[in-house]
Amino acid sequence: MANEITASSRSIRSGAVWTFSATHLMNDLMTTGMVPALLPVFKSAFHLSYAEASLVVLFSYLTSSVLQPFFGALTDKHPWPWMLPMGIFLSCAGLAAAGLAPTYVWLTVAICISGLGSGAFHPEASRGTHLASSGRAKGLAQSIFQVGGNSGQALGPLVVSLFILPLGRRGLTWFFILALLGLFLTLRILPWYKKGTLQERSNRKSIVGENHVIGMVMMVWVIILRSWCQIGVAGFLPFYFDKFHVPVRISELYEFVFLAAGALGTFLGGPLSDRFGKKTLLVASMVLAIPFAFLVPHVRGFWAVLVLFGFGLSVLSSFAVTVVYAQRLLPRSVGLASGLTIGFGVGAGGIGAFFLGTLADTLGVSKVFYLLGFLPLIAAILSILLPSDRKLEAQAAAMAIHGENENTN
Template sequence: MIEEVFLISTQLEATNVHVGLNKGAVWSLSAAHLMNDLMTVGIVPALLPLYKESFHLSYTETGLIVLFSYFASSIMQPIFGYLTDRKPLVWLLPLGVFLSNLGLALTGVAPSFAWLLFFITLSGLGSGAFHPEASRGTHLAAGKAKGFAQAIFQVGGNAGQALGPLMLPLFLLHTGTQGLVWFTLMAIFAFFITWRLLPWYRSRIEQEQRKKRQIEGRNRTSAVILLVLVVILRSWCQIGVAGFLPFFYTHHQIPLSRAELYTFLFLGAGAVATFIGGTLSDRIGKKRLMVASMVLSIPFALIFPRVNGSLAAVTLLAFGFTVLSSFAVTVVYAQMLLPRNIGLASGLMIGFGVGAGGIGATFLGWMADQFGVPVIFNLIVILPVLASLISLWLPNDRELDLRT
């Protein structure tokens, strides 16, 4: 798998697809994305068993934690994206990632469930402010390599999501939720590396504003709605596995540390697939890769709850690789569909995906309370089937104005 990543990177370097690419900015934004998503999308689902035990919660209340985190982020991302398309606010880049990290760190000293939800919401709001500006920065740093740059940016986020479950067996199972306060140091570091980008980012924004009137192409709202539906269904798959797989395996007498390792395999494979999918999409097309991603994930969604041991690990690797390989592609594709609203496009894709995950977590938590955790994994297979059918109705890349 690593060899495939290296081969694709080498092939791309040999072409002119990297013309205008600012690698330093893209990798810095990717690192900030890793820290942001580690503290929100990654570690929050992994922490649910600890939160549930510390505050004596039901499954439904446990799902509310993800809902408050993800929903706050999902609401704010399109709003911030729309507002900053009109007037960019570059300072949201460091402030947003700082708050997303700090809010999660403060949950370690939350005195009650209400305060826990407050700090979780603060973290979600910070993430909502960070993502549109970071995605816009990646777009501006990409040059002609839109898929490749977005893949680097998104693989940072997916790596953060994958590393989240590992924080429990490596650290938090020994310290408890109180150990989360140490992540305040990560908040400071994330602020520093994004603050350093502001002079370059402000300059590129000014250049883009001068060229804005020359942008050609029209927004395709109906296609964006279909794309949002695909992202929502994919997000439900992701949160269903990341949030409830530990409960599923502990129900079968598997230690929590091993259950979190299985979750890491699923999300880690998705992080690798995000990079490969983004780079391949520059060559084979966004729609083609999205359809393949959803269709190929169906058999693994069906198999993984029914196998054990090493076979379960391999199946989860394959499921994560296939279903999450379109992660970067959907953001670039949305920017193609909304060429006049780049920030809004990014906010919709990432924000609605995150928000849908929160709603899905609450619904799945209710299902677990009513019918048991195993039922959830019998329903997940339906989601990529629906996503596959919807993605077939999206316009082909050649129908879009690629000059945008």
């Protein structure tokens, strides 16, 4: 029972799922967790403007997001299990190397290496989680996987505040140890994963359902808008609170509250979506986030903690849901679905970071937070337009009947 949890309608290979969750924590700590939180450090070390500092996030996210769907689509046809250990190693080692970068150019090179590692890791780890679960347990399995990533994102500002700020930028080199740990964990399950990917490929012809391209496009835009909410808080909150003489170390703790609430929301969102439906949870997530997003620039102290907690809990609770829902929208392209939701959609936050950085340079950092309120509002409207769970299930059932009729004839 230690390695597998089963019930009449669900099954989880728990050892594999928790390994994917742990390495997801490491990966996202190094990328979406720490890179935005390191902006004040990089800005000070290399004397950068807001836009130049936000370019670091852009490079990190684009190297991950642009290539992640490519990696996913490619491995849908030709499985590359070795990308799993290689990806986690590069994502950690790249950020560790950023601590040794002598110039801004070399800093961006190190960040890009980390982003490429993340781009290779995410589709494979999500596919592995998909393989390690079945039936109604897929939402729960993706929650466990995604809560690892969201926990890494949440810990990023905390690690920067408690570890990197006292030690300086060279403190990043300690994360070479994390790169080796991630390599060890993924190599342990690689034999099982290789077998699973080969079996998945052989079973691909039996998959029922057609890809829902229009729905997937709307889903990606929802994820992009959610990502811009996240990067707005994670990347620019220290700059905004600096106007009110709040130390960077305290601002990073505010970020931790927001992202830790998101991790909690992710953990709760998956099982709730298994019970109430993926679309229902997604719409509720975006609608509940709207008032908190509008309140962020108007609160301080204890009220800021409450508002940021509510904002993170609501807007980030759909992380696991969007992955599973995307796999339903693209049933014949699971790797591509994972790459688009975890990679391109989330990684497009880097574009948002550069846009928000430019906005901060031209109009002031306050405008970044006044813009935040409109992002979940637009995402909620798009979520409402998505096809329902029931419609997708009906289409899959119709395709199954059609396939059986063709076989009979």
